[in-house]
Amino acid sequence: MLVKEATYTRLCSTKKILTVNGKFPGPILRAYKGDTIYVNVHNGGRYNITIHWHGVKQPRNPWSDGPEYITQCPIQPGGSFNQKIIFSTEEGTIWWHAHSDWSRATVHGAIFVYPKPGTSYPFPKPHHEVPIILAEWWKKDVMEVLEEFVRTGGAPNVSDAYTINGQPGDLYPCSKSETFKLSVSQNKTYLLRIVNAVMNEILFFAVANHKLTVVATDASYTKPIETDYITISPGQSMDALLVTNQQPGRYYMAARAYSTNAQIGFDNTTTTAIVEYNTGGTTSSPLFPYLPSYNDTNAAFNFFGSLKSLAFGSTEGVPKKITTRIVSTVSINTFPCAGNQTCQGPNGTRLAASMNNISFLEPNTVDILEAYYYYINGVFKKGFPNSPPYLFNFTAQGLPLMLQTPKTGTKVKVLEYGSDMEVVFQNTNLVVGLDHPIHLHGHDFHIVGTGFGNFDEEKDPFSYNLVDPPLRNTVTVPISGWTAIRFKAINPGVWFMHCHFEQKLLPPPPHMPPC
Template sequence: MLQVREAPYTRLCSKKPILTVNGQFPGPTITAYYGETIYVNVHNKGNSNITLHWHGVQQPRNPWSDGPEYITQCPIKPGGKFRQKLIFSYEEGTLWWHAHSDWERATVHGPIFIYPKKGESYPFPTPDAEVAIVLGEWWKSQVKDVYEEFIRTGKTPNISDAITINGQPGDFFPCSKSETFKLNVHYGKTYFLRIVNAAMNLNLFFSVSKHNLTVVSADGGYTKPLIRDYIVITPGQTVDALLHANQKPSDYYMAARAYSSGSVPFNNATTTARIHYMENHAPTKSPPLPYLPDYNDTKTAFDYYVSLKGLTETYPYEVPKDITTHILTTLSINTLPCLEDQICAGPNGTRLASSMNNISFNTPRFDILEAYYYHINGVYDRGFPRFPPLEFDYTAEYLPLVLQTPKKGTKVAVIKYGSTVELVFQGTNMITGIDHPIHVHGFNLFAVGFGFGNFDKEKDPMTYNLIDPALVNTVLVPNNGWASVRFHALNPGMLHCKILLFLKCHFLCIYHQWVWFVHCHLERHLSWGMETVFIVTNGEGDAALLPPPPDMPPC
């Protein structure tokens, strides 16, 4: 059971109450085995609405428990509860859960550990111990106040006051030095670091001094082992890495700091935690800091991403080759006119916005999934464009002011069930260029390509990795560049249909209808409207979308 409530938190330079789950920050770890179904009872004992999202859990036939507010459910009101069903299918490794309402996820989040089937093992030597490493951000102010102020004024939100590892900013913040997270290790042992980036608005470099990290999984999907002295991890992503305790017994820092290639203000602090060898050694007052690339080192960041390769033996299905549905969407920072009687602090007296394909998403006040299921009109509109309605030099240094104002709307994209989809995210230099971590709910994505400048539909697919791309749920789109993913427009449960069709058991095939959220995982961009919804149409058969649970939160 998860109880969401306010609790005093005195360990991080502050005595303010924060919203926690079961009184913990970060929240408790949820564990499961490959293919299991578990139930989580969520009780809202706070004083504001809440939803919980199980990030990367694909939920075959069950978007009802996916969690984004007013997309697949209405929020759990104070005093309310919701029994959420988590259906694990092909996920294995580390995922995470978090609030998906306003900015509550700043303190309402925690890891999910998914182990191999009972009796089976990892595709790498079994580590001696495992530990969650949850990276986050901290504001001295109440996060709710930060959110309400930047929404009201239309400006960029105040940057965080600290970056944290397992809820602590580390030794460089004297008021919480005694609470710095410490990982005790024994020489010769191997430690499984389950790393989550729960930060609100920061891509991060992460490293351990004097030690290499062997990346073995990303976003709940195994990768070919990749040995690096640093990793890059965006908000929403998870990385599993092996740490071999093979250095001279001493104390060493693990550390993280921002990767930010744009001109937007960001927290440039470094957060630390300690690796402490349990063997006898002289006390270490000042452990060495690890190598961390420069804040704006885009080349280094994407050298890492391009080097990530999927472990093909564990792929749930082949990389799509014959694409039936092409979607290209621009990702832009925009401005909107100031509302009447409003003081706006955006550029030239405007308020900041964001968009996909020039549409800044209007969040409805009734959830889209129930509107779709019960055929309720007026909640959303079909017709999210498959290609940019305004074509221009997306990454030009100077762009006409007329392009800055997006349309407002609740537009969704309808995708035919069974389609093979290529989805290209194109960053633009509107207002400012910046990297965008894009999360697609409900699907595994093959990250087949990255590039800089404007996507060239003739030349750039020639560079795709269609052999062993990483299988992810969140993809980082480079500043003034593009990223391309491919996926099957069906959930993992549908793979049985593929097998059954091969056996000519047509009558047993399972067809679903789905409503899934697509959005930037930089929380300020999500708040401004960089999001849309995919509706995958229903097929035929006797096992479609599960009915809504009886305790679905009312609007």
């Protein structure tokens, strides 16, 4: 993979963006379940870069996981890193992306993991497969967007457009001729491999007059569900079957944001592509699909709640006896404005975020994984708390200002190998309530429960689904609500969100990038 700048024209403007192999979105990686592949990443750009293989569990090999200053130092301009990618139980669609600053806005692409040779899908084999990469576009350089909101402490500028396979679609200026078109034959089955590579927005997605049958999420098979639309959060991937059983014609596929808080600006535009039957009837204007309203929480979470695991090829099962439970708040916070800064957060503050009132402080000289492996002190501290340090009505409105300022720290949670884990993410309405997509590196997990209001440890576990909960790597914690996940900690290493240090790791490759 060669990371470099390339020139692209979108929305009547031309600019250089960071790409991989000159493509936006980047190239598709293809592998079979259980394969090990090597990807040499060369940084030909102006900024530090890392690449994360989102959803690849990398058993005993966190060295190639990719998050900056967590498992590696960044690849500096002109440098290279040969990454070992170990596939294990994944089967379906996942993706790769930059894991440094905002580079992932343009540095990303899909990963297709096929069944092992000699085996097959748990559904009829589709006639064709089609990547559908949902992303976004700024007329500004994305690094300028990053620098501005870091400097001001406010929210980032919203994008100027969403894109499907790199194109905004014909509802935007100057985009009609380049709109992505999918030419289809009648009465065929197309496997749409969908990735949400958008930075911040959850999206609704649909195809006019066509049902979608969801068969996998985050490279794990689901019980097939037929639906008019899907909800997909940043970081999530989905496999959906599209059967072309309508009258020949032209039909929009479209995506737009699901956003629940009117105080937070978001891109309220709609990106489109066209499904075009190749048997005639293609001269009329495309029909537009039904998409739920941008603030329709019931529509979003009714879809999430309909997903059930097929348990096909699963080796872990749902933990029943929990050995460790973590309840963690997920909050938007503020820090006081320091010195001569101009801060654009509420009441002249700087925006931040926290889990259990700790705003993560990223190391910048040695990454956490190497600090653990080589016994380097002072890089991180153990003791991420098992429960919120302050108990209050987390989902109340108008919470006291004294609760808004978190502590800072580089805290990790140490888990014993084989622990049966439950993590409950409790959303709060501090500063502003939002839906939060949470991604765990190194493990898939079962989403056993979701609800609104404050999590009740005595009552809510009785409503858990411990039979066929969806197996995912990214979960959406609802606004003013909570989500519970379970997994077995059987992949030793340092993983973003939490870590386990017990079993011996593979040694670091000799070519790790220097800090």
